[in-house]
Amino acid sequence: xxxxxxxxxxxxxxxxxxxxxxxxxxxxxxxxxxxxxxxxxxxxxxxxxxxxxxxxxxxxxxxxxxxxxxxxxxxxxxxxxxxxxxxxxxxxxxxxxxxxxxxxxxxxxxxxxxxxxxxxxxxxxxxxxxxxxxxxxxxxxxxxxxxxxxxxxxxxxxxxxxxxxxxxxxxxxxxxxxxxxxxxxxxxxxxxxxxxxxxxxxxxxxxxxxxxxxxxxxxxxxxxxxxxxxxxxxxxxxxxxxxxxxxxxxxx
Numbered sequence: 001x002x003x004x005x006x007x008x009x010x011x012x013x014x015x016x017x018x019x020x021x022x023x024x025x026x027x028x029x030x031x032x033x034x035x036x037x038x039x040x041x042x043x044x045x046x047x048x049x050x051x052x053x054x055x056x057x058x059x060x061x062x063x064x065x066x067x068x069x070x071x072x073x074x075x076x077x078x079x080x081x082x083x084x085x086x087x088x089x090x091x092x093x094x095x096x097x098x099x100x101x102x103x104x105x106x107x108x109x110x111x112x113x114x115x116x117x118x119x120x121x122x123x124x125x126x127x128x129x130x131x132x133x134x135x136x137x138x139x140x141x142x143x144x145x146x147x148x149x150x151x152x153x154x155x156x157x158x159x160x161x162x163x164x165x166x167x168x169x170x171x172x173x174x175x176x177x178x179x180x181x182x183x184x185x186x187x188x189x190x191x192x193x194x195x196x197x198x199x200x201x202x203x204x205x206x207x208x209x210x211x212x213x214x215x216x217x218x219x220x221x222x223x224x225x226x227x228x229x230x231x232x233x234x235x236x237x238x239x240x241x242x243x244x245x246x247x248x249x250x251x252x
Contacts, residue, residue, distance in 0.1 A: 012037065027055060107153045108160035108175050113182070116174035117233055120184045123170070124229040129187035133197065134222040134240040135163075140179035159217075162204050166196070182237060187225065197221055220244050 012026045026037040034055040039048045103115040111119070123130065137159065144152040156179060163181060164173050172184035188196060205216045222244025224236055 105160075105175050108157050110160050110164065111172065111174045113174050113176050116172050116182060116184065119172055120233055123172075123184070124226070124233070130226045130229075131185045131187050131193065132224045132226065132236050132240040133183040133185060134176075134224075134237070134244040135181040135183065135197075136220045136244055137179040138218040138220055140217075158207065159204055163200055166200050166203075176237075182240070193223065222246070 026039075027034065035052050036055045038051045038053075041048055103112055104110070105112050120130075140152070140155075143155055156175065160173065160175060160181070163183065167173055167183070168186065170186060172182075174182050176182045185193075201217075201219050204219070208214045208216070222240045222242065224240040224243060226236055
């Protein structure tokens with residue numbers, strides 16, 4: 001059996017050599033099984049180095065390693081995708097938290113002055129007339145002194161929500177600082193605007209409509225009608241604040 005196999009191997013190698021075949025691998029099949037033969041010519045001598053391995057043993061191991069390599073590659077890709085997903089989630093969460101800190105007022109839960117200014121600048125790029133109103137709750141510290149800071153914060157949030165429900169989607173509102181609010185409004189006629197602000201103030205003070213001991217907030221407003229949209233927004237706000245300090249709804 002072995003001799004027959006060696007003769008067949010010799011003949012196959014000789015045929016390959018005669019054909020000057022580039023392939024140095026031969027597969028032999030017979031009643032004794034299937035073998036894979038590898039041969040290499042030794043340069044200095046007319047000899048050949050021959051290795052003969054049962055094909056089922058050779059390729060079964062090869063298939064095993066190919067399968068394991070494929071599985072390992074898939075696992076590495078999954079781990080890499082998982083890493084990217086975790087990285088994206090952490091980035092998204094941190095970005096969301098930063099935006100919340102930067103753009104959400106911790107008392108009113110509404111827009112901060114930073115977001116107010118960003119959105120106002122976008123609107124000022126349009127060919128439309130706007131008005132900035134500075135609204136200040138006078139002597140608001142009495143609320144904090146009598147009822148405490150927690151009740152004061154609740155009241156500031158209440159005032160913010162009352163004002164907001166009167167604004168259109170195009171208009172903006174923020175608590176600028178302490179008990180001061182800024183409104184960015186579409187231009188209205190003077191009397192119409194004064195009536196609009198009076199309606200808001202009346203609604204704010206309606207909270208104690210049925211209280212035995214009534215307390216009404218005194219609210220000072222300053223109005224600045226924007227004529228030049230290219231003017232710095234901070235300058236516009238300063239002018240509205242200056243008008244408010246003159247009190248009684250003075251308009252610059």
